[in-house]
Amino acid sequence: MTRAVTTIGFDADDTLWHNERFYRLTEERFAALLAEHADPGDVSRRLLDAEKRNLGIYGFGIKGFTLSMIETAVEITESRVPASVIGQILAVGRDMLAHPVETLPHVRETLEALAGRYRMVMITKGDLFDQERKLAASGLGELFDAVEIVSDKNAATYERIFARHGDGPALSLMVGNSIRSDILPALAAGAWAVHAPHDLTWDYELAAAPVAHPRFREIAHLGELPAILDALEAPTPSES
Numbered sequence: 001m002t003r004a005v006t007t008i009g010f011d012a013d014d015t016l017w018h019n020e021r022f023y024r025l026t027e028e029r030f031a032a033l034l035a036e037h038a039d040p041g042d043v044s045r046r047l048l049d050a051e052k053r054n055l056g057i058y059g060f061g062i063k064g065f066t067l068s069m070i071e072t073a074v075e076i077t078e079s080r081v082p083a084s085v086i087g088q089i090l091a092v093g094r095d096m097l098a099h100p101v102e103t104l105p106h107v108r109e110t111l112e113a114l115a116g117r118y119r120m121v122m123i124t125k126g127d128l129f130d131q132e133r134k135l136a137a138s139g140l141g142e143l144f145d146a147v148e149i150v151s152d153k154n155a156a157t158y159e160r161i162f163a164r165h166g167d168g169p170a171l172s173l174m175v176g177n178s179i180r181s182d183i184l185p186a187l188a189a190g191a192w193a194v195h196a197p198h199d200l201t202w203d204y205e206l207a208a209a210p211v212a213h214p215r216f217r218e219i220a221h222l223g224e225l226p227a228i229l230d231a232l233e234a235p236t237p238s239e240s
Helices: 020-033 040-058 062-076 083-096 107-114 128-138 155-165 179-189 222-233
Strands: 007-010 119-125 146-150 172-176 192-195 216-218
Touching (some): 007 155, 020 040, 020 062, 020 083, 107 222, 119 155, 128 146, 146 155, 155 172, 172 179, 179 192
Parallel strands (some): 007 119, 007 172, 119 146, 172 192, 192 216
C-alpha cells in the first residue's frame, strides 16, 4: 500500500500547550497600567498595530511583545510614560517567560500513539529560549524526531522542513491551531493540513478556513487526529 503521509508536523503554542491565555492576561495588566490615558479597547488596538509593525524587526514571541508594549505606552502617553510603568511592563514580560506549561487535552496520548508510525516534527515560531523551555517543561520532547524553531512559517519553511525530515511536503501533514501560519502555507507547499482550533487565537493569526481544499481537514481536538490519519491511509479499491 502506498502511504499518504509519512511525516507529521505539529505546531506548539495553543496546539500542544496553552499559550495565548498568558498574552491575554498580560494585555489586561498592560491596559490597567495605562487606564488613565486610554480605554482598554484602544490600548489593545494600538498594541496590535505595534506588534504587526514590529514583526519584521523583532519577530514573534514574548520579547517582541514586550517591546511593542513599551512602544505603545510611549505613544499613548505622548512620551510621558513614567519610568515606573516601563519597569512594570518589563516585569510582566519576564513573568510571561516563566509561566507554567499546561498541555492541552489528548496531546500526550495522541503523540504516543503516533510516535514510531510517523516521523514527528515540532514546528514552532517564537523566542528560541522560551520555546526550548516550554518543550522541556512539557515532557513531550522524547516523542519528536526533530524540532524546528523558525522565525516565520510560510510555504518555503514547510518545503524545507518536510524535505529535511521527511519525504517531502506531498507525504507530510501539518497540524496546528492557526489557519494563517499552520494551514494555508502548508497547503501551499503541497502538504496535508489539519486545523485543531483553540478557544483563544491571536487576531493576527485569523484567516478563512480553506474548507474546499482537498488536503484540508479540521478536528475538534488532537484526540481526533489518529482517525484522520487512518482514513488517509485506508487502501483505495485498487490496492485492496
